[in-house]
Amino acid sequence: MKRSSGVEMEALVGYFQSAPLPLSLAGAYWLPYAALAWAAILVRVFTGCFRKIEWALLAVFAASVLIEAIQLAVDGFKFSGESTWGLPRYFGVFAPLFWVWSAYALSWLWSASANPLVRNACRIAIVAAIGWLAVFPGIIETAGLYAGGARADVETATAKIAKIIKADYAGPSRQSEAKRTMKEYFTTRRPVVFGDFSAAAWAVRGQSEGAAQGFGLCPYEPDYVCFRLYDGGYRSPEERFVRNPRRAGDYEYLGSVHGGEIEGERTSWRIYRRRATPGRSRAPGIDPDTGKPVISRTKTTKQQGAGK
Amino acid sequence: MKLTKIDDSRLFWAVAAAICVAATALAVFHPLLATDTACRYAPMAEAFAAGEWAEAFHPRFGVGFPVLSGTCVFLSGCDGYAACSAIAALAWALGAIPVFRLASRVFDRRTAWFALILYAICPQPYLWALKGLREPFKLLGVLLMADGVVRSRDGSGRTAVLFEMCAGLALMFLFKCDAILLGGLLALAFAFCDGWSRRTWMMAASGALALQPMCFVVWEWTGWWLPAPHYVTILEKVFGG
Numbered sequence: 001m002k003r004s005s006g007v008e009m010e011a012l013v014g015y016f017q018s019a020p021l022p023l024s025l026a027g028a029y030w031l032p033y034a035a036l037a038w039a040a041i042l043v044r045v046f047t048g049c050f051r052k053i054e055w056a057l058l059a060v061f062a063a064s065v066l067i068e069a070i071q072l073a074v075d076g077f078k079f080s081g082e083s084t085w086g087l088p089r090y091f092g093v094f095a096p097l098f099w100v101w102s103a104y105a106l107s108w109l110w111s112a113s114a115n116p117l118v119r120n121a122c123r124i125a126i127v128a129a130i131g132w133l134a135v136f137p138g139i140i141e142t143a144g145l146y147a148g149g150a151r152a153d154v155e156t157a158t159a160k161i162a163k164i165i166k167a168d169y170a171g172p173s174r175q176s177e178a179k180r181t182m183k184e185y186f187t188t189r190r191p192v193v194f195g196d197f198s199a200a201a202w203a204v205r206g207q208s209e210g211a212a213q214g215f216g217l218c219p220y221e222p223d224y225v226c227f228r229l230y231d232g233g234y235r236s237p238e239e240r241f242v243r244n245p246r247r248a249g250d251y252e253y254l255g256s257v258h259g260g261e262i263e264g265e266r267t268s269w270r271i272y273r274r275r276a277t278p279g280r281s282r283a284p285g286i287d288p289d290t291g292k293p294v295i296s297r298t299k300t301t302k303q304q305g306a307g308k
Numbered sequence: 309m310k311l312t313k314i315d316d317s318r319l320f321w322a323v324a325a326a327i328c329v330a331a332t333a334l335a336v337f338h339p340l341l342a343t344d345t346a347c348r349y350a351p352m353a354e355a356f357a358a359g360e361w362a363e364a365f366h367p368r369f370g371v372g373f374p375v376l377s378g379t380c381v382f383l384s385g386c387d388g389y390a391a392c393s394a395i396a397a398l399a400w401a402l403g404a405i406p407v408f409r410l411a412s413r414v415f416d417r418r419t420a421w422f423a424l425i426l427y428a429i430c431p432q433p434y435l436w437a438l439k440g441l442r443e444p445f446k447l448l449g450v451l452l453m454a455d456g457v458v459r460s461r462d463g464s465g466r467t468a469v470l471f472e473m474c475a476g477l478a479l480m481f482l483f484k485c486d487a488i489l490l491g492g493l494l495a496l497a498f499a500f501c502d503g504w505s506r507r508t509w510m511m512a513a514s515g516a517l518a519l520q521p522m523c524f525v526v527w528e529w530t531g532w533w534l535p536a537p538h539y540v541t542i543l544e545k546v547f548g549g
Contacts, residue, residue: 030430030432033426033430052461053413053414053458053461054414056457056458056461056501057410057414057454057458059497060453060454060457060458060494060497061454063490063493063494063497064450064490064494067489067490067493068486068490071486071489089432089436089441089443090443090486092432092433092443093433093443093446093447093450094450095430095432095433096403096407096423096427096433096447096451097410097450097451097454099407099423099426099427099430100407100410100411100414100415100419100423102422102423102426103411103415103419103420103422103423103425103426104411104415104419104422106419106422106426107415107416107418107419107422110418110422130425130426130429133429133430134429154341155341178362180529182367182368182529182530182537183368184368185347185348185351185352185366185368185369187351187355187363188363189351198343198346198347199341199343199346201346201347202346202347202350202351202389205351205354208346208347209347210347211343211344211346211347211348213343
């Protein structure tokens with residue numbers, strides 16, 4: 001049975017983050033509030049009630065969104081730009097200016113009717129809606145992230161991974177030379193731990209691949225690579241370093257040392273360590289005829305059991 | 309119940325204080341893991357607390373957050389992640405004050421209470437804070453400056469407005485590079501609404517001062533005395549550097 005967790009909310013946020021910009025913006029402004037705000041603004045404008053002070057506030061809101069959009073446009077609407085990124089939270093910070101009209105709509109509904117029956121019905125609806133919004137997305141979903149979601153999985157796994165890496169790593173605590181890049185922040189801390197979630201590096205106080213994972217920005221070679229189960233398999237080093245097949249052979253699976261896969265709350269993890277003598281010309285996992293990496297997806301004992 | 313008839317100022321400050329305490333406490337003890345914080349802000353905070361200046365700052369990520377979270381690490385001994393989450397949660401909670409005041413000024417007290425409730429229960433900004441991201445600072449900066457611009461129109465609370473604008477401008481200039489342009493624009497809007505009075509020039513002076521730490525970091529990396537690295541890219545394109 002599928003375990004209920006905060007992943008649904010993460011998936012929803014991820015959807016908005018990967019959606020085209022207009023949809024992304026709709027997500028950023030928190031739809032239940034935005035719908036109320038638009039209704040209030042339109043009614044007030046068309047009934048001639050929209051005052052100068054409201055125009056001033058709306059102008060501040062519109063200018064804020066416009067400035068952010070212009071900076072994104074200057075960068076060619078790329079996800080990762082020079083000045084700003086195409087993330088909804090970059091626009092979502094302006095939303096509370098907009099919510100003033102959402103609040104006005106609720107305030108108007110609170111005493112909209114002179115009829116006590118209608119008025120009380122409106123008030124009950126408002127209290128119920130606020131209560132639902134507060135409890136469902138605000139408390140239950142947030143608590144779900146703590147209780148059994150991806151956060152719990154990562155925390156459990158990274159605590160175990162950190163213990164293994166700390167016991168295994170015998171190299172220096174700092175890089176011999178600091179390499180700086182303008183695109184991303186990196187420290188000289190070692191070990192350098194790449195992987196599916198940077199918390200693994202944080203847990204050992206090392207250096208991760210960087211917040212912009214997958215962009216190949218980290219100037220340092222990883223000492224360890226940690227992967228979690230996904231889509232029925234692991235990302236093997238061969239797949240991870242697909243652009244540089246020779247590097248794949250520089251890493252060895254640490255399972256024989258620490259006793260197999262590392263169990264998180266929901267997924268299993270694997271650690272690969274850089275070999276003491278790297279630079280093998282024909283690494284395991286490389287097709288000897290083509291020289292290209294062989295992508296392997298190994299099923300875990302957990303999955304094999306689940307299929308029966 | 310007629311909320312407008314009640315003198316609710318004390319109640320408001322009590323609620324705002326409760327939000328600040330509750331949000332900060334939850335963030336300290338239960339921060340949410342986020343890649344940006346694990347890779348950047350938490351290591352920066354610990355580097356600042358350890359006096360490793362070269363690793364405490366990066367031109368793309370502002371100087372305000374490492375200074376505040378690093379000071380928190382240094383004073384409390386907590387780890388960098390908890391410090392980032394706590395400081396961000398405090399910034400989010402403080403945002404409730406300008407939201408209330410703004411709604412109160414534009415509409416009425418009852419609308420202000422609804423705005424406060426909507427702000428407090430919306431999970432998105434609070435999750436940014438729990439994750440220790442910089443968005444709550446930009447959020448607080450925008451709210452303070454928007455309130456300042458609206459207040460400048462009626463000429464009320466001259467010193468308070470000046471303080472509000474200076475604080476907002478510092479937040480915009482020191483925490484996120486993409487907020488610098490917006491901070492400048494809102495300051496300009498304030499100047500027009502305020503009729504270029506003495507407090508406008510005081511705000512401009514404090515804003516210029518707030519830009520200098522970022523200029524120093526960018527200069528140390530690129531050799532240009534500019535507040536953000538993307539301005540360097542633009543200038544290099546213009547002058548073919």
